[in-house]
Amino acid sequence: MKLLRRKEGPSLDSRLAALFEAASLAEGRLAEEAVSGAREVAERAGARRNLSIDHTVAALAGATGSGKSSLYNALAGEDLAAVGVVRPTTSTAQAALWDGEGSGPLLDWLDIPQRHSTAPAPDLSGLILLDLPDHDSIRLSHRLEVDRLVGLVDLLVWVVDPQKYADAALHERYLRPLAAHRDVMLVVLNQADRLPAHAVERCLADLRRLLDEDGLAGVPVLAVSARTGAGLGELRSLLGDRVAHRRSWSTRLAADITTAATRLGGAPAEGGAGRTVGMDRALTGALYDAAGVPLVVEAVAKGHRHRAVVATGWPVTRWIRKLRPDPLRRLRIGTTVPAGTRPSAVLSTKPQGELAGEPLDEPSGGAAERLPSASGAGIVGRTSVPAASAVQRAKVETAIRDVGEAAAAGLPGPWAAAARQAARSRSRELADAVDRAVAMNSVRATRRPRWWRAVNALQWLVFAAMLAGALWLGGLFAMDYLRLPQPPLPTVGVVPWPTVLLLGGALAGVLIALLSRLAAWAGGRRRARRTARALRTAIGQVSDELVLAPVRAELDRYARFTEAVNRALDGT
Template sequence: MKLLRRKEGPTLDARLAALREAAALGEGRLSEQAVSGARTVAERAGARRELSLDHTVVALAGATGSGKSSLYNALAGQDLAAVGVTRPTTSTAQAALWDGAGAGPLLDWLDVPHRHSADGVAGLSGLVLLDLPDHDSIRLSHRLEVDRLVELVDLLVWVVDPQKYADAALHERYLRPLAGHRDVTVVVLNQVDRLPAGAAARCLDDLRHLLTGDGLTGVPLLAVSARTGQGLDELRTLLGDRVADRRSWSARLAADITAAADHLATAGPPEGSPGGAADGGGAKAMAGMERALSRALWAAAGVPVVVEAVAKGHRHRAVVATGWPVTRWLRRFRPDPLRRLRIGGATPEGRPDREIVARTSVPAATAGQRAQVDTAIRDVGEAAASGLPGPWAAAVRQAARSRAHDLIDAVDRVVATTSAGATRRPRWWRVVNVLQWLVFAGMVGGAGWLGVLFALDYLRLPQPPLPHVGMVPWPTVLLVGGALAGVLIALVSRLAAWAGGRRRARRASKALRGAIGKVGREFVLAPVEAELDAYACFMAAVELARA
């Protein structure tokens, strides 16, 4: 179905889609009344578009004794409605149709069972005129019927009389809330035949002033008399123009969409949710809060302890792998600093990429450290929520805390995973280990050689020729040289391990800083950014719906 399009601005379809999107984004963040109201408007607009666009539904609404039923009969050219003066006579809405072919589904949707043909009155083809119950009726069912149909019809004609045109109930309950519907509102001052000419003019001026105060500046204001026919031709002409234009239905829907979007934009938070807008910082403050969060998580995760253990653990394992074989076994009685923290032992050797499931034994965060983390999370939420409307500020702050209960465990897990690589053994350890064992074998060989020579001398047996290195025999060279070489290699390896431990600790510190920052972004900043994106989409949808 081809819809009416303004010369400028989005189509009605686009505005309806934007309103639905805004209502969906406001779910759980804004008051249920505003969200359900927007959805109701969207559903109502969608239903109205699918019904007859060749008919314009005009409702005559007014108070008891305003003469709207008399005006209804005068416009229809026949007595269709019972007329009363001091008490309501219209209990349910009834319709007069000009060329009513195809209007049945529309009236079924409006739930108006009483329908009359008014085809004898020319110039109003396509008009569906409703006579509503009195909005101030003593019967609640009458008032509810008026409220229901006022939200559905295409054009509202408010019929007032000289005695009650300033009635507060009319202005506060109906006219003022419909200030955004001025394009589909007409006000008729009926029964002017009862007033002298000067008094009628003063009533019109006063009524115009009241309408301006209601936000209905410029709405058509007509003076008529259903009894004498004064002003009826002008009213018929106005209705005929609106019916011929075929735009009242879209103007009504456009006004409804704008009103619903305005309500969403100014809606408060759901009942029971904290409200209030935050002031202050913006993007720079967010960046500062992110750094503060990383520092707080760094301390709470015990990273300084882990970094120190990486250096000490590297030196410990280096001594075990490259130390002098005679004494290195003593090192095995000392615990590995990383294994004591349950880091590196939870994954297969050489597979630090495997997921760490168990917690580490890093000392738990103190109450002060946890308080610092909570403060940093709160500061992130406050910085991100600065300048946002109350309900969205509350939603952003809640998003910052939404995964806080899992944050410490996630940091602990990432510390274990990231630090697991610190247990990898450098290749040079193997080379030095082989060299140590070769030197040790030479030392043992020299000791054994000397032992054989000692046995031969003890038994007074002839000794074989003994090779020398200068003045020193080879067995002594092997024994003493092997021992000295093993100790020297162990000392050099220990110096290399000390330097390697510092280097590995620096790498672990850098990797942990990045990994913890990533956890902070995933568990705190990502939900906040998602909420900010939702707010940006919400505002874009609201602006489109308002356009």
């Protein structure tokens, strides 16, 4: 017995674990009936495995008047079940036990209170035979009891009679849905003594045809008579063979797992999981435009030139540049606010959800959520980049939808819908996440190059020289006006030094400013290109995290579900 269990156990355990895993992965994706049914099968199978495997539970099931109770008594060798004319006769299931020692917990699990020990019979040792109520009883409680036990027993013996063997209720409600359980099923044509021999053969042939149509090819079919005992020996032999092998319980559980896995997964798509490769470009591009990055990049170039003029321009005229607005400050890029600033002071004017094209719930940090600045000196607020246009929002929505459709391609309906939903699941966070990415990655665009400081110092040195020359000349004019004697005047060639300082300082300052402006123009272009690359990378990371990652997770979930279903179906 232990050898049998070691042989069957690992495969069955693996299939049970796979079925439970598949049910867990299908939660919220597939119909609740299929998911709960799979979990119920897994739990039921686990419970059955922990009970006696030395006993085989067989149930006699059939319609009213088929003679189940008479056959039950004939097999038991004594009158255990009441047989009468008034229907229904059997109201509750009862059990006949051949060597039933140790079967108590199993019968408790089956909830069979009526138990009868029979005379010892070596050929049936370990058999627990149940007499069920009629499956077509006029009493609902009887039908429910049959349904419950049909789903639990190890071996099903369907008892039919010559008049009702083709009953649609039997074939459509029980036999056809249980086609996967044909290895744990017997069909007995009872009351064969009422027909001539040739009529019995015709009935058996017709019954065989109906069973084949139900998908039950190979299920043993035999004619018996509980009254005369005809065929009982063959039936006892079949039951004894199933009991001796002690495999009906595991075969039944395997069939239950197959049925549940089939209802869960059907035929999973062969390599049908969708793909998102190549979709990130279109999505990043749409977010790039909708986030106003081209405007930011242009502002970076202009802002660099603006700040360069302020920092390196001719001191005499640079104050004029300060009167012009800084393009980056207008977009709240690179600005820092004190840590104690109230949240309202850094609120963005951009409506939440503009990128995703739908009203968004405010995140936990609110619109006033602030980020550490690159320098660590303060905090970076949201930008004031203009809201996305309707066309830009539509492009973002289309890109997100395309990602969902690409992921859903080839997936079964419920999983395709889940993939599409995964693409949209975090779209409410896109606006804030993209804006934060723009704010953080644009901070570097406001850093001052070191050469600005050197040029600024040079400009002030030149300005000081020009001012010294102006003061010197002013002093000379004053002395001449007052008719004071002129001091000796040094010259550079024929040009007096005060004039050299004044004119040379002015020309040098203007020249340095022009050269600095040229360098700032080139530097602005380089900085704009770097910023564009950095923002595209950052927005790509946002799109990957909020759109593509949930889709990949859903596709991975489907792949694991498919693998689990396949393992539950074939045990590999």
